[in-house]
Amino acid sequence: MKIDKRDWFFVGLVVAVLAIFFALTGREKTKHVPFDATHRIVYDTAFKNAPGPDAPIFKRAFFKPDKKGAEVFCEPCHREKGVPFPPNHPSKNRCLFCHKLVKS
Numbered sequence: 318m319k320i321d322k323r324d325w326f327f328v329g330l331v332v333a334v335l336a337i338f339f340a341l342t343g344r345e346k347t348k349h350v351p352f353d354a355t356h357r358i359v360y361d362t363a364f365k366n367a368p369g370p371d372a373p374i375f376k377r378a379f380f381k382p383d384k385k386g387a388e389v390f391c392e393p394c395h396r397e398k399g400v401p402f403p404p405n406h407p408s409k410n411r412c413l414f415c416h417k418l419v420k421s
Contacts, residue, residue: 347415355394363387363418384413 363382
């Protein structure tokens with residue numbers, strides 16, 4: 318089977334689309350919520366109903382942390398401790414929409 322000009326054009330187009338896709342998707346730009354004593358209440362609330370290691374794989378695979386329940390602690394604590402929000406920071410009641418919970 319001979320590869321003609323149209324086939325090479327199609328391959329080039331696919332490569333270009335993939336290159337643009339990978340160039341635009343970079344590393345995450347938001348910060349992770351630190352896993353420390355200060356933020357412990359956020360992690361405890363979010364993972365309160367997490368399935369244990371002996372739970373079925375289906376439950377563990379599809380578990381979603383309770384982000385809305387954990388977010389209620391963010392703004393009052395940040396305000397109390399004087400931690401400023403950067404300029405152009407979005408609404409303060411959806412912290413865990415951008416900031417990820419990462420247990421390390």
